[in-house]
Amino acid sequence: MDELVKALRALQERIVLFIASVHLPAKEIRLKELSAELTDTDIWKDRAKAQRIAREASMLEKTISAWRSLEKRTADLLSFAADDKTDQSVNFRVDITSELAKLEHELSARELEVLLQGMYDEVPAIVTIYSGAGGVDAQDWAEM
Numbered sequence: 001m002d003e004l005v006k007a008l009r010a011l012q013e014r015i016v017l018f019i020a021s022v023h024l025p026a027k028e029i030r031l032k033e034l035s036a037e038l039t040d041t042d043i044w045k046d047r048a049k050a051q052r053i054a055r056e057a058s059m060l061e062k063t064i065s066a067w068r069s070l071e072k073r074t075a076d077l078l079s080f081a082a083d084d085k086t087d088q089s090v091n092f093r094v095d096i097t098s099e100l101a102k103l104e105h106e107l108s109a110r111e112l113e114v115l116l117q118g119m120y121d122e123v124p125a126i127v128t129i130y131s132g133a134g135g136v137d138a139q140d141w142a143e144m
């Protein structure tokens with residue numbers, strides 16, 4: 001069980017580092033500011049501005065809830081592991097191992113998301129693929 005607790009603590013440290021690197025506390029403050037703006041009835045007079053603010057608030061809410069959920073689930077699992085270690089009448093080792101794998105997978109996905117983050121992420125894109133001089137196979141691939 002000690003190795004599971006060590007793995008959970010390492011996971012928790014990685015989460016804390018990434019929360020700091022994505023500036024989550026600043027995003028939470030920004031979300032509060034946007035929420036306050038959205039409650040103002042005058043904001044809806046300028047529909048485009050209101051939609052932009054609502055979209056930004058929605059994206060921030062999604063990011064914040066994902067990271068906080070990951071943080072809470074890891075803390076809960078660490079508590080479970082500590083209970084399992086002290087109370088020999090229960091055995092959550094299989095459940096803890098399974099949930100740890102899920103959390104590590106989710107954190108890896110979040111890490112990739114952070115690494116691929118850019119200033120144009122929120123903007124839609126149109127991608128066109130041309131086959132060029134690749135022949136029939138390239139044309140078939142481009143049509144797919």
